[in-house]
Amino acid sequence: MTNEVPALALADITCRFAARDDASQAYTAVANATLNVARGEFVSVVGPTGCGKSTLLNVAAGLLEPSSGTVEVFGERLLAGNGVNRRAGYMFQADALMPWRTGIDNVVAGLEFRGVPRAEAVGQGEAWLRRVGLAGFGDRYPHQMSGGMRKRLALAQTLILSPDILLMDEPFSALDVQTRQLMENELLALWAEDRKSVLFITHDLEEAIALSDRVVVLSAGPATRPIGDFRVDLPRPRDVSEIRMTPAFLDLHREIWAAMKEEVLKAYAQQKAI
């Protein structure tokens, strides 16, 4: 484990955003953050709202260039000039499906961009629709689907390219509790098949513990950085709705929450002040 090159290595990342009207008022979203994701590891990042979790993920995706610090993907430097992180799939918090494409056309979009012949792409797309439980819904447009179905579609759209790293930005936060637990179980089942490296962002500690091998706690913004790193040794396969009741889960929850609580209160006080 120690000698192996991590799938994703964020080293000493700092992100400063220039203020719109005053350059001296730059906002430091993330400061000196270091975070590694090993191969096949499921890492969750939790933190109070508005602490720069998504910023960190965008840096990992290559969508955002950090002010300083480096990103390494399987040992290779990710440079802004070379475009996005090609080995990563990204699942967004908000809907990012193309509303003018049917379900199947959305799923095969990535293959299409890579120049895979249409017939082959559709074949794979149908298979993925079946795997996420959307068989027969391929001809529907996103607006004809429920929130849960759209999330599954987005999941299929990302996973069809079989990325080595999966980046997820609070993907299930807009769903109701029941749908959400179903989706979490489905995600775990899909992940268990080939154990990609996952970096999962959430503000929900329960979700983080239930899904992950490791939970990283971020401090309140500005100048967010990891302040806690907790190993989750709960047995797999897990059922997210049942595992929440086990004593081991509750112990972990208590321990991590103790580390998080102060930061959450800090973030809350800051937001109230504004």
Add this chain to the structure above:
Amino acid sequence: MRLRILQLLLLGLLVVAWYVMTAPGLVPPFYFDKANRAAFFFGEPQKVFWVIVDWFASGEIFPHLGITLLETALGFVIGAASGLGIGLWLALSPTASAITDPYIKGFNSMPRVVLAPIFAVWFGLGIWSKVALGVTLVFFVVFFNVYQGVREVSPNLIANARMLGASQRQLLRSIYLPSAMSWVFASLHNAVGLAFVGAVVGEYLGSSMGVGYLILQAEGTFDINTVFAGILVLTACALVLDSLVGLVERRLMTWQPKAGQTEKV
């Protein structure tokens, strides 16, 4: 269906009212001092009708209508295509957009109909001066809508497509264009009307063919019935073109949710 009947009923009512108010001697003159004055100023529906029938029966209208429709279609297509192209280009290139911004604003606020005489000088009295006028009118409507449409594309969609491996060209084809299309179609309905305005105004100012020319001729001899006949023919054509745009729109925009639509499973 019921709606259609009511619509036709309203049309019938308007025509009857028009007839009653203008037929000489039918109602005693209450505004004009002579019985045939109302007919002189407002025409008479049955005469307008016969003018139109006569035009189509004798075939006299076809070359004129053909010219006007050709000018309209050319103005519409060239204006819409250049509006789409330049709108996309400026929306995707912040530098070019910043440089040209004041000029675009200036051209847009200029009353462009005043360009008609200049176009007549540049392009002669044939169809191209009318097409040019139509293009200047259509271009800006489409241009601003495309510009806005591209600017309003959700950053999430772009980021997602990039993560899925889309190149710049693929982004343009799969994200920017379809996203701008709904804005484009909203503008095309206006643009059809404006292309007609360009053609007819151009014909007014100098031409030897076209429905605008027919109307101008009739005006010169105070033949109000023929003027109204020309106006009605143009209106009908504009309606047909507008519904054609609507047809294409429904074809291409099937993905758009319709308000209050329930899905039949």
